[in-house]
Amino acid sequence: SQQGEEDPQALSIQEGENATMNCSYKTSINNLQWYRQNSGRGLVHLILIRSNEREKHSGRLRVTLDTSKKSSSLLITASRAADTASYFCATPTQGGSEKLVFGKGTKLTVNP
Amino acid sequence: GAVVSQHPSWVICKSGTSVKIECRSLDFQATTMFWYRQFPKQSLMLMATSNEGSKATYEQGVEKDKFLINHASLTLSTLTVTSAHPEDSSFYICSARNPAGGEKLFFGSGTQLSVL
Numbered sequence: 001s002q003q004g005e006e007d008p009q010a011l012s013i014q015e016g017e018n019a020t021m022n023c024s025y026k027t028s029i030n031n032l033q034w035y036r037q038n039s040g041r042g043l044v045h046l047i048l049i050r051s052n053e054r055e056k057h058s059g060r061l062r063v064t065l066d067t068s069k070k071s072s073s074l075l076i077t078a079s080r081a082a083d084t085a086s087y088f089c090a091t092p093t094q095g096g097s098e099k100l101v102f103g104k105g106t107k108l109t110v111n112p
Numbered sequence: 113g114a115v116v117s118q119h120p121s122w123v124i125c126k127s128g129t130s131v132k133i134e135c136r137s138l139d140f141q142a143t144t145m146f147w148y149r150q151f152p153k154q155s156l157m158l159m160a161t162s163n164e165g166s167k168a169t170y171e172q173g174v175e176k177d178k179f180l181i182n183h184a185s186l187t188l189s190t191l192t193v194t195s196a197h198p199e200d201s202s203f204y205i206c207s208a209r210n211p212a213g214g215e216k217l218f219f220g221s222g223t224q225l226s227v228l
Contacts, residue, residue: 040222041222042221048216083152100217102156
């Protein structure tokens with residue numbers, strides 16, 4: 001079964017607005033990662049947050065992690081048309097496993 | 113950064129033929145690579161873990177005789193789709209972890225396979 005489940009499945013916003021995507025997972029983890037995928041391309045790692053962290057920033061990205069609720073959120077501030085892509089959360093299959101399981105993703109469209 | 117190169121980007125083949133997809137780590141050595149499959153507008157499904165110098169580890173439900181994986185060197189893993197059928201048409205993506213880069217994965221650009 002899918003470890004990560006993102007919502008919403010699709011999100012359409014205007015340039016300059018913020019975009020928030022959520023991810024829920026089921027098992028214990030030691031880290032959670034967010035990736036971005038442009039249409040028809042491979043994935044690019046955005047940010048990793050460890051289980052002992054609650055919030056992490058990288059440029060216009062802000063990630064939160066709530067291990068008690070088994071959920072994470074990705075916030076993209078001041079969005080740009082170039083942010084249009086699918087965003088996936090990923091978690092190790094078991095604790096510190098090397099294997100990552102990906103959620104279903106959120107398709108973000110930023111309109112100019 | 114770490115670069116993973118995947119070839120070909122797309123391939124069209126006739127039903128019954130075999131197709132080989134290559135995944136190379138260009139600037140690091142990868143003892144482990146991962147092969148994923150992605151259907152349109154869906155998530156990535158882990159197919160198998162490719163281990164350098166040993167047999168691949170397949171996920172439940174993935175036919176190892178159908179999807180042959182070879183990891184002959186620390187920089188190259190190949191996935192061969194044998195006797196391809198239209199239902200094998202999909203987007204295949206490889207990834208690897210740079211030992212110096214922590215837990216994140218570096219992905220190839222993917223291969224779109226279309227079986228006629």
